[in-house]
Each structure stands twice: as structure tokens, then as C-alpha cells.
Amino acid sequence: MADDDAVAELAEAVDVGWILVCTALVFWEQAGFAMLEAGSVRARNLGNILFKNLLDVSLGAVVFAAVGYGLAFGDSASGVVGSTGFFLRSLESPYDYAIWAWHWSFAATAATTVSGASAASPRTRRRSVARGARRRGAREPDAGKGKADDLRGFAGHNATLTALGVYCLWFGWFGFNAGCSGGLSGGGAKVAALAAVNTALAPPCGALVALGVERWRAGYWSLPATVSGLLAGLVGITGPAASSRRAPRSPSAP
Secondary structure, three states: HHHHHHHHHHHHHHHHHHHHHHHHHHHHHHHHHHHHHHOOOOOHHHHHHHHHHHHHHHHHHHHHHHHHHHHHOOOEEEEEEOOOOOHOOOOOHHHHHHHHHHHHHHHHHHHHHHHOOOOOOOHHHHHHHHHHHHHHOOOOOOOOOOOOOOOOOOOOOHHOOOOOOOHHHEEEEEEEHHHHHHHOOOOHHHHHHHHHHHHHHHHHHHHHHHHHHHEEEEEOHHHHHHHHHHHHHHHHOOOOOOOOOOOOOOOOOO
16 A cells, blocks of 8 residues: 555656646747747837736736636536636645646736737837837838848848747747646656657648748748748647647546
8 A cells, every 4th residue: 555655646746747847838938929929020019019928927827826727627606617716725736736837827828829919019000100200200111011121021120039939939839738648647658748749740841831832922931931830830739739638637636
């Protein structure tokens, strides 16, 4: 019995360690999104997008700890939302805490995706341009056109930031997909390994296809098309990253 307890404790420690590593990888996507979005917008919108990225992850942590986790994973109320587990009250074991951190990293990433979708929105763009024009007496530029010396099709202000952001996202996505194994014990290692292989292969396939199509369609090699194709590969492989997934154990499950 003592040996069985020791084995179970070791298995839980391995699973908790794996989940925490994957949590850190998913959270690193925050840096990836920040760089991708910062490089893809005009310089005048840089402060705005970075502020939104910092704010959504900060507010997201507090709100998720207070009510988000309970609404998602608490005891069901009429089969709609959770009604318990608010303010971390349902967390007991190390696995519970690790799973909370894991789900928070996902929630924070989802919030950052929303901020990226509103980066340099028309209203923000008009306000920024109007302020700049008043300061410099400049004519408002055409927001839909890049400079003549921009990379082909690239309307952002820093291609290096954009490329680095994509690399960071790809790196973090290994935690995103492989971490869904819920641990390494009980067959989880095989699921995680398969998910990692697919996460390594899908993005370059998407990038190469998008690059080839843009070359054939527009007649030039396009950085934005390559970036979009790589991201599409990451998103597309997330669901079927492993042929079978072992869902993470519910909080406090044996």
C-alpha cells in the first residue's frame, strides 16, 4: 500500500510539473501576441496595442480568479454555468492549483486575441492621426496604403517584431497543444508527444502553401502571407493535434 501511494504521489508530481511547464509556454504567447501586433500596426498605434495587451492579461487574472473559473468549472446551476468555486475556494490539491493556472493561461490568451482583433481599429486610427496632424500640421495619410519602401503587402511598422512574435507564438503553442494531455502519466505522454509532432509540422505547411499562393496570385514573396499561413496552420492543428486526447482530470479527482 505504501508503494502504491508513493507511485501515485510521483505520478501526480509529474503531471503537475508538466502542466505548469505547459502553462508557462502558453503564457509566453502573451509576448508573442504583443510583438506580432506591435509589429503589424503603424508606429502611432504601438502604445495603444501594448497597453491593451498588458491590461487584458492583468484584468483577466483577477476576474478569472474571482468568478471566471467558478462559472466555467464550478458545480452546474441548471446546466448553464457553475455556481461554486469562486475566489479559488474549490482548489485543494497541487493538481487543482496547476489546472487553475493552466486554464487561466488559456483565458488570458483568448482575451489577447480579442485585443489583437481591434488593433488599430478605424476609430483609434482616426484619433491617432488627428492628434498627430494637429501636432505636426501633417496631412492625414491613406491608412490603406503602405510606404513605397515597405515590404510587399506589409503595412506595419516593424517586420522584425512581427516575425519574432510569430516565433514566440509557435513556441508557446507546443504547450497549448501538448499540454492538453492533462499530464504525462496514464498514457498522457503519448498524446503529448503526438501533439508536439503535429504542432511542429502543421505551421510550416500552412506557411509554405500561403507563400506559394501569394506568389502565384500577386507575383511576389509576401511576409504577411507567410505569417498568416503559419498562424493558420497553428490554429488548424489545435483541435486534431493528437488522434486521441486525455482530458485533464477535474479538480480534486483522484
